[in-house]
């Protein structure tokens with residue numbers, strides 16, 4: 154929609170084919186229905202993928218330009234801890250404003266029109282869809298990859314793009330949970346707790362992240378897991394040993410945790426781990442944490458047990474075994490190989506007249522409005538470049 158509006162404002166005749174029955178279905182789901190559409194701090198470290206491509210695109214459309222574009226089309230911004238939302242706190246405001254702008258700029262939006270083939274034809278392209286065929290002098294693919302396919306990005310355009318000769322970096326689900334072993338996840342399922350995570354790939358610490366961890370029967374999820382998901386997904390794809398350590402008491406050092414356990418034990422010399430952990434940890438974590446520390450539930454704790462318990466509270470390793478899958482992912486890593494496109498215009502280097510925008514390119518962001526900033530910026534770049542001979 155951003156690419157369409159940008160091109161149409163330049164006087165080009167624009168047609169959008171959308172396979173769903175509504176435009177922007179994914180946008181409605183963003184930011185828990187509130188649409189976190191950009192961030193006050195846009196930095197390289199908030200993205201993964203091709204750095205040169207990222208820089209070339211973001212240099213042409215900054216977060217200030219995002220804010221001013223949306224303000225201009227009626228989305229008044231509200232900032233919360235650096236995250237920008239529409240003031241209505243309703244994602245529908247963003248969709249409505251984009252759809253209204255497309256209408257104003259005379260963009261022809263054809264719904265229920267799934268792309269089937271795109272073929273070069275007499276200096277233009279023949280675009281076959283489930284709703285009929287169209288011709289276009291240029292084509293911008295802004296079809297997403299495969300995250301949350303129910304919302305439209307079902308990967309159906311990938312083969313069409315491959316048929317044009319393009320290749321893809323591995324497409325992996327990110328901003329998703331991970332299947333894991335090495336902890337009684339079923340017992341801990343649905344627990345949410347503040348924790349600090351560290352991701353280790355083949356023994357090397359890659360990134361740490363603090364936030365609300367969520368346990369699920371399959372493994373771990375929640376914002377801090379999403380934030381480390383891109384390097385974790387790549388490590389799993391490359392079949393590397395991928396371990397996350399959980400610090401359940403991130404405000405205390407290991408020594409302080411031990412001190413606290415000793416203090417608790419001094420008041421309860423026969424204390425079991427349930428007694429010792431009560432009030433310190435979510436009740437549903439007591440058994441899995443104790444078991445991880447090798448402690449039997451009805452035995453009073455000795456010095457070794459206190460040490461083991463403190464170790465697990467401070468650094469509980471779980472082994473990631475898989476990503477929770479595209480259906481549950483908010484974004485995808487990977488995309489069109491950057492060496493096959495012109496990074497300043499997003500035009501195909503293989504077929505002049507074909508352009509790309511959004512998640513289909515090899516850039517993905519962490520949570521915080523980065524994926525949408527990327528979508529707006531790359532949509533703007535492709536929409537500005539299209540139509541120039």
Ligand SMILES: Cc1cc2nc3c(=O)[nH]c(=O)nc-3n(C[C@H](O)[C@H](O)[C@H](O)COP(=O)(O)OP(=O)(O)OC[C@H]3O[C@@H](n4cnc5c(N)ncnc54)[C@H](O)[C@@H]3O)c2cc1C
Pocket residue numbers: 170171172173176177178179180182183184185188189190191266267268269295296297298300301304305306307308309310482483484510511512513521522523524525526528
């Ligand atoms: C639940 C959820 C919450 C999110 N929250 C945020 C957030 O708050 N902030 C943020 O920055 N990012 C968020 N994201 C990520 C963000 O929404 C995406 O990165 C962004 O929408 C990608 O934009 P896009 O235009 O490249 O692809 P999409 O938004 O996926 O749009 C692609 C469009 O192409 C259509 N299409 C696909 N294939 C075909 C075909 N063959 N024929 C015709 N049409 C086709 C699809 O139906 C779809 O409408 C969230 C994602 C999800 C799933």
